[in-house]
Amino acid sequence: MSKSQNDNIRVVVCGDEGVGKSSLITSLVKDTFVPNIQSVLPPVTIPRQFSSLADTPGQTIVVDTSPLLQDRPQLTKEIRRANVIWLVYSDHYTCERISLFWMPFFRSLGVNLPVVLTANKCDLSPRDEASRAISEEMIPILKEFKEVESCIRCSASLHFNVNQAFYLCQRAVTHPLAPLFDSKEGKLKPAAVAALERVFFLADSDQDGCLNDTELKDLQAHCFQNKSLEEVDILQLKNILSELSAEAHVTANTGDSESNGLSIVPAVIPGKGITCEGFILLNKIFAEKGRHETTWGILRRFHYTDSLSLEDKFLYPKLDVPPNASVELSPDGYRFLVDMFLLFDKDNDGGLNQLELNALFKPTPGIPKLWKDTNFPQSTVRNEAGNVTLQGWLAQWSMTTYLDYRSTMAYLAQLGFDGKQGTQKITDGVKITKPRKKRNPASKAYRSTAITDRNVFNCFVLGSSGSGKTTLLKAFLNRPFSEVYTPTIQPISVVNSVEMPGGKQCYLILEELGELEPAVLENSSRLDECDVICFTYDSSDPDSFAYLVNLHNTYPQLNMLPAVYVALKADLDRQQQRCEQQPDVYTRNLSMAAPLHVSAQWTSSLNELFVQLAEAAEYPGSATPRDGPEEHDTSMLPTAATVGSALGVLAISLWLWRSQQR
Template sequence: MRRDVRILLVGDEGVGKSTIVTSLIKEAFVAHVQHVVPEVTIPPEVTPENVTTYIVDTGAGPADRTHLESEVRKAHVICVVYAIDNPLSFDRIPTYWLPYFRQLGVNVPVILVGNKIDLRGGEVTNEALEDEIVPIMNEFKEVETCVECSARIPVNVSEVFYFAHKAVLHPTAPLYDSRDHVLKPACVAALTRIFKLCDANKDGVLDATELNEFQRKCFDAPLQQQELEGIKEMVQQHADGGVREIIRPDGSTEIGLTEAGFLYLHTIFIQRGRLETTWTVLRKFGYAEDLRLTSAFLCPKFDVPGDCSVELTPLGYQFLTDIFETFDKDRDGALCPAELEELFSTSPGNPWAAQRFPDTTVSDDAGAVTLQGWLAQWSMTTLLDHKTTLAYLAYLGYPDEPRTGALQVTRPRRVDRRRGKVTRNVFLAYVCGAAGSGKTSLLRAFVGKPFSTAYEPTSRLLSVVNSVAIGGSEKYLVLQEFGASHEAETLRNSKKTDTADVIVFVHDSSDTNSFSYISNLRQQYSLDHIPTQFVATKSDLDLALQRHEVQPDVYCRRLGLSVPVSVSVKTGQTADVFHAICGVAMNPHSAIPGGADRNAQAARLRTYMALTAGLAGLSAALVMVFRRRETGGFVAWAAGWSGWLLGRRD
């Protein structure tokens, strides 16, 4: 909701614009006022909505034209004032003022203000007033309402500005079609989504418990039983299909509110001028004035330092488990396409639709994603793109605030590698190797997909995820294959390689040229700081002598690594290769090429060289100072400090 409201008063000369403003401020009639009252600022604590209010008066003479046009363009709401005793001032509203605003390209709410009702002769009924105003409102949809007042008595002066506030803070136009007297499609879509989120048991009806929870969330107070019964009775009388009987688990029944009844209630609120009720509901669920979820709601502030990753917390996993079980209508332990479609009906759609899902995770024989696969997929999404997880927690109705409590930031990888103890639960492994070496088959085997004899080159990033039981706990392992066209681009990017917990080099043990591709990759890019695992695929075929200076097992031993794990995806002999990869991620010291000690020695050597260079520079500076100032005290001071720096102790 906006922080300020700028109210502009326009109208013909002599209709009482300036008098209305002074009557509001002075709370009394002022007979003689300026031609144009200076801009008035009302602090937020004075207004019910806690917003700063600016009230701007204008003149209608030729000399005021430039100022008038400038203020019309800046206004949030325009009050067109006419005088009850001057019919011409009313007639000029549809013939001059409203077309003038449109000519300037201004599209803001307009309030019609009839001033000087104290000068009207005789009674005027609401029906007569409607007969005058409704034709204008039908032609000019920007007109919100009409208020009659008197600055002299004064009567209804504060109401003028109340309705002006409402027109800005709780506008009708986005919600309601005043011409057809129906909710607009965007409003229906937003309220329908809210209804679905509040329908906790997904039975299509809001029972008393769900209605009270909705009331508490939006208005911080439950409904009284009498109010609840009154709402149901009204909807039952006036909205077909607005209520439905619910059978409780104990066999008793109650009347619940359907989606049609929920929409009918908000239609009534709007028609009766209680737009603030509907807007309060919409804003509590993250909607802005354009009836779109705000970016601040979808992506709250969540800082992730470099070299850290993001994982779901137990609260996040519990919410995702609960929502899986809620939408698993047939209780078969998996979500079929229809159940997934219903689950994502409160969001823009399946976030993995373009990622070959559910082939990216564990599914049953029919292709329905299991709970294990569901949680694994979200673990991968959170690791690779935590903003998507945050947004979908909002779309799916995560109940607790702050929503960032569903995520946690891990300790930096470099700290884990230095301490030799990993605290994370989700690991990322890059799978690299020559085309045709069996990388894709390895990834498919990891998520339980059948082996395919047809070869299809990988043309885009492929990511899969599954859980791995290791060391008495369950970890999630993400395997990524880039394809020949993107592999080099990834490996030369240090920011990307720093996010990998393991790099898996795959070669075809039956292809004599397969291993040399890996060796060339390692020579071309700096990858020795990443824990490494070698894998030899197609072990069911004859072992080929690799065209390389040394064979793979010797190559690995020289690096201080275990020999390649031999697997055959075709025959199902994977030799616990995924446990081995996960074990490397959990114990990075054991799989650093060249050995952790050698890398540590290299790091210490770099530190020593840097320190030596620094000391040399500092010593040279001291010698220069000594030459410039040959005073005894200073020489002694310099000698003492240089001796300390160089490690001499006298």
């Protein structure tokens, strides 16, 4: 349970009659022992400023209870409302009752609460009995019941360890041990290890697999701003880890390493720093020594909840996107992704191979789902070795942001976009474009308006089967031409950058819809995602263009979108189309440009097509079908008429005034 700043901590004190529950509460509040108090105290509220723990989220309410049978309903009610149970015993009999009654009773209620076990009245036992009580009474209970988070011996009459016991109760809520450490196995839990590995990844700025002194100091400053890490502290830390690592190697040689839970990988590499295994081992020591609040201090600074998942508000910060607007990467977002690419291109070959991609995505769930759906890395630009280039890397993220910006923000968060100091917001990695306005395609204003604030455009590639759509998509990614024909069943999406006249660069997403084409064209929301349509036909097939004419008749809504007509396979013999109108006449009647003749074998024609598609998306009015003549903007005519009338009235008034003066 992750507690917000307004939450209170509710501590319910349980135990047999006469163990000193009320005396412990009174000693806590009064800082001294008070004799002759009532058997059950009313709830006591301790303000946050008087709390034993500096980062307690709110007030702490301590609730006294009665173990009597007639008070059992009230006891049950309080336990169900509790955040932590302060369980008290005072002698051998009441200690036996912990295992025989109290712990089974808590479990029977179905509550999963941390328990702080306290042996009260330790002043009545000889001093030499302390170690025996711990080893024979507390440790067996601690091992048997995972709910028992810590144990402590107290004395209400001497005010001994009372504040410390209360601190343990608060810490059990604010910094729970259970999610981090498996007491029975004696090692950190897998979720805790995974979270700490991500922290190590983000702290390892140079990605050399070790935290050097500078990186350790940066991590300390990031997590604990008021506590600096000195050189002597770092040296002492390395010495401790080196000794434990050496012990682990010795234990491994005896075949008993698993039982001790110690790492056999070097914890410290001389001259480089602390390894990831050493960092995990360090936090294991914190858990074993009862200093797991240090581990929580690190994890909370990196936005982890008590369940060791990243906070939703960190992964998915609120972003108000107006209707018909799109989301793109901001300059800061592009810069961060460029830095990530350069950092993980270890062999400096200008591409990310599978091993480098695996290393880059290590602190995440893996490559985004959208990438899997688009068959990455086939969806973007790769070099001759098949590795994703920087151009392809940025193009893929541009497509991801355009189609699913929440996924991009989640990955920016997981990869550390917020920076070492956590000062940068995740939303700084993206930007919102202006909403697209639906206007009359026949109006002069619409046909002359450019979309200047967008750099990513989505294009549907439509055409008859065998017209060359898939080959066009492959050519867009500079893939070699293949004579083998394979019909497209599932949708295909590819993305690449296009350099516009004047040097401006934009990203173009080409989507071939496959068998989902009818469903997509009937879906208005999917059509809203389309910025331009590429209508393709096979210029060597006389029946190919008729498919596009039929498509327009079936889906008249396509006439509201900008489009470019393309005659593919232009290197083959051109055929007369079996259609009422030939392609040139058909497009001229729509006031559109004639089909562009393109071949996968002609690089210059391909480049011209992709630029034309990008320009059609940027200037949608000029590429949108128009049946009638262009409408002129007459918005000024009423104003001109009004001004003319006013001037006429003024002239007549002046003439009358002058006549009266004469």
